[in-house]
Amino acid sequence: MMNSKCAECDAGVAIPSDAIVGEIVSCKECGAEYEVTELNGDMAMLKPAEQVEEDWGE
Amino acid sequence: MRLGITFDRLRWEEKALKEEAESLGVRAELLDAKGLSFDLLKGGNGDLGDVVLQRCISHYRSLFLTRMLEAEGYTVVNPYEVAETCGNKMATTIALAKAGVPTPRTMVALSSESAEKAAEELGYPVVLKPFTGSWGRMVSVVRDRATLQAMVELREELPSPIDHMFYIQECIERPPRDIRAVVAGDQVVACVHRYAPEGEWRTNVARGGTSKVFTPEAGLKEIILKAAACVGGGVLGVDAMESPKGYVVHEVNNTVEFKGAQSAVDWSIPKKVIEYVMEAKR
Numbered sequence: 001m002m003n004s005k006c007a008e009c010d011a012g013v014a015i016p017s018d019a020i021v022g023e024i025v026s027c028k029e030c031g032a033e034y035e036v037t038e039l040n041g042d043m044a045m046l047k048p049a050e051q052v053e054e055d056w057g058e
Numbered sequence: 059m060r061l062g063i064t065f066d067r068l069r070w071e072e073k074a075l076k077e078e079a080e081s082l083g084v085r086a087e088l089l090d091a092k093g094l095s096f097d098l099l100k101g102g103n104g105d106l107g108d109v110v111l112q113r114c115i116s117h118y119r120s121l122f123l124t125r126m127l128e129a130e131g132y133t134v135v136n137p138y139e140v141a142e143t144c145g146n147k148m149a150t151t152i153a154l155a156k157a158g159v160p161t162p163r164t165m166v167a168l169s170s171e172s173a174e175k176a177a178e179e180l181g182y183p184v185v186l187k188p189f190t191g192s193w194g195r196m197v198s199v200v201r202d203r204a205t206l207q208a209m210v211e212l213r214e215e216l217p218s219p220i221d222h223m224f225y226i227q228e229c230i231e232r233p234p235r236d237i238r239a240v241v242a243g244d245q246v247v248a249c250v251h252r253y254a255p256e257g258e259w260r261t262n263v264a265r266g267g268t269s270k271v272f273t274p275e276a277g278l279k280e281i282i283l284k285a286a287a288c289v290g291g292g293v294l295g296v297d298a299m300e301s302p303k304g305y306v307v308h309e310v311n312n313t314v315e316f317k318g319a320q321s322a323v324d325w326s327i328p329k330k331v332i333e334y335v336m337e338a339k340r
Binding site: 049 | 145
């Protein structure tokens with residue numbers, strides 16, 4: 001399990017050890033969603049995930 | 059054989075598809091569509107695989123990407139025409155009706171003015187749905203004229219012109235469940251009843267709906283496969299309801315989500331999907 005900081009609330013965002021680039025992780029404290037952009041050893045880079053758009057879904 | 063799985067939001071489904079592909083000896087790569095750009099005259103984005111399984115969650119991104127991939131000669135599952143028909147509920151209903159697949163009576167009003175007339179013609183209650191996207195978003199049961207007027211006014215405030223046209227459907231009297239069938243080619247891979255969660259009428263798994271597997275009787279299976287075929291076939295999610303007059307198909311989904319259905323069956327849905335995709339390439 002890796003950790004990164006939530007840009008919204010500063011809580012720790014847990015990243016599962018089997019996470020892969022592109023995966024969505026969310027902050028357990030505030031619910032903000034992040035996309036994993038890079039994995040390097042124990043380090044994970046995150047960026048805010050895209051928000052739901054009108055044409056999303058099925 | 060190499061398989062490219064394009065996505066824009068990596069979900070459980072895409073990871074499961076990659077895993078199953080690899081267990082079948084197929085080299086699979088997850089490709090983030092957000093990182094791709096295309097030179098329409100020269101083409102070329104490197105080699106994305108022998109076949110591409112399109113799994114983008116955004117309808118327009120999926121549609122555009124598929125069109126450009128096909129222009130470069132890729133086999134894409136599902137093809138552009140299928141994505142176009144399924145991604146627009148108006149086009150889906152036309153395809154279903156033309157093929158004689160039972161579907162709820164539907165009217166499309168091209169302005170707020172005609173929306174009221176269309177709803178009156180169908181008779182309240184009616185169901186108002188957006189043309190694209192969903193997961194149940196902006197889907198509402200409208201019980202009377204006053205509510206319709208309010209909904210129409212709200213939609214008019216939205217910036218997109220597509221929200222200023224209206225897809226209005228008769229409200230089917232159904233049990234608190236609907237049917238989701240995952241189809242791959244001419245095979246019904248899984249068929250489940252989806253139950254709405256408490257306090258909700260929509261059965262979408264995205265809204266907390268739960269799934270229970272069942273074996274479709276011959277008549278229903280025939281309707282499901284006919285619905286899938288009439289939009290062009292492929293890997294699809296056919297949604298149906300039990301109406302007092304029999305089964306009606308109300309949606310055919312192009313980028314089918316099957317996490318809910320998978321939780322209800324003891325065989326692998328992604329495996330069946332990959333087998334179909336590999337067959338489609340041959």
